[in-house]
Amino acid sequence: MKRQPLRLAILEATRILEQAGVASPRADAELIAAHVLGVERGRLPLVPLVDPPVVEAIGQLVTQRAKRVPLQHLTGWAALGDITVAVGPGVFVPRPETELLLEWGLKVLKGREYPVVVDLCTGSGALALAVAHARPDAVVYAVDNDSNALAWARHNADTRAEAGDTPIRLYSGDVTDHTVFAELDGLVDLVLCNPPYVPEGTPVPPEVAGYDPPQAVFAQGGGLDVIRHVVAAAARLLRPGGGVAIEHDDSHGRAVPPLLQARRVLTDVADHPDLAGRPRFVTARRA
Incomplete structure (x- = not known):
């Protein structure tokens, strides 16, 4: 499985959350990615590429957040x-x-x-x-x-x-x-x-x-x-x-x-x- 740029996954997550009316789409997208990866948000730039299962896991949480489930519940x-x-x-x-x-x-x-x-x-x-x-x-x-x-x-x-x-x-x-x-x-x-x-x-x-x-x-x-x-x-x-x-x-x-x-x-x-x-x-x- 080919690794994918984390940056693109975050950009897509931000787009989805923005369309859903989430107040802070970029921040929420980054916090979700950091949660999935088990790193602090500030360390995301140190993770340029991720495996497809990581992208999928981010996508699943983003889908829930787009339904306005609180980020903290996720x-x-x-x-x-x-x-x-x-x-x-x-x-x-x-x-x-x-x-x-x-x-x-x-x-x-x-x-x-x-x-x-x-x-x-x-x-x-x-x-x-x-x-x-x-x-x-x-x-x-x-x-x-x-x-x-x-x-x-x-x-x-x-x-x-x-x-x-x-x-x-x-x-x-x-x-x-x-x-x-x-x-x-x-x-x-x-x-x-x-x-x-x-x-x-x-x-x-x-x-x-x-x-x-x-x-x-x-x-x-x-x-x-x-x-x-x-x-x-x-x-x-x-x-x-x-x-x-x-x-x-x-x-x-x-x-x-x-x-x-x-x-x-x-x-x-x-x-x-x-x-x-x-x-x-x-x-x-x-x-």
């Missing part, structure tokens, strides 16, 4: 910070936008020894585990109310612990319950949350509509119901000088900051844009 992982976590059916796929929220949170922790961190609505556990990886001295708590998500989070937590990261403390609970983590009231250095926030009825891409759990995406009250509870939790959990960061819908740039400003104990409220310049997450400090 590769089995998603990245956040310096780690990857396993994802698939039944759990929300972490997005690149959340990197900025994570970066802000890690800056809050600079200069603090043995900080206490809480990740509300943890889903796959990505945020909690990324913090635990970056700050091995941190005590990281994570909670979710969905059993499927918690199963993924437990798997990811076990995998990261086996890799040598500090284990996180994973719990089943609901952020709408005002007793969640009550024993930590006033003791937490950092609260992070990527909650359900898309207003019900909002059109979403096929990758979201068909694969992300609806309860992890949509929220009532114009997308603000869960966020209101997260703000209340942060106000009681944080110690003086502690910080909170909450992701929100790009339509919430003017709606979410006032929810934090209404809490007298929260100061320095600021809203931050995502990688595309859209309003994406709000931060505050405990007075």
Whole structure:
């Protein structure tokens, strides 16, 4: 069997994905090729020729991606910070936008020894585990109310612990319950949350509509119901000088900051844009 140029396979994959309406066709084509070859994306130029079975395997995954199956479901992982976590059916796929929220949170922790961190609505556990990886001295708590998500989070937590990261403390609970983590009231250095926030009825891409759990995406009250509870939790959990960061819908740039400003104990409220310049997450400090 004659070997074939990998470059041509990637070009064909890009064309197919572009026609299918995939938002990042070239990047997805390269990530699929890297996944099949078992190499990092940046090393693809070092693989000029591939065997026909490799081209066929790339083509099969591209066909699935063209049907708008999430790329992360095809590769089995998603990245956040310096780690990857396993994802698939039944759990929300972490997005690149959340990197900025994570970066802000890690800056809050600079200069603090043995900080206490809480990740509300943890889903796959990505945020909690990324913090635990970056700050091995941190005590990281994570909670979710969905059993499927918690199963993924437990798997990811076990995998990261086996890799040598500090284990996180994973719990089943609901952020709408005002007793969640009550024993930590006033003791937490950092609260992070990527909650359900898309207003019900909002059109979403096929990758979201068909694969992300609806309860992890949509929220009532114009997308603000869960966020209101997260703000209340942060106000009681944080110690003086502690910080909170909450992701929100790009339509919430003017709606979410006032929810934090209404809490007298929260100061320095600021809203931050995502990688595309859209309003994406709000931060505050405990007075």
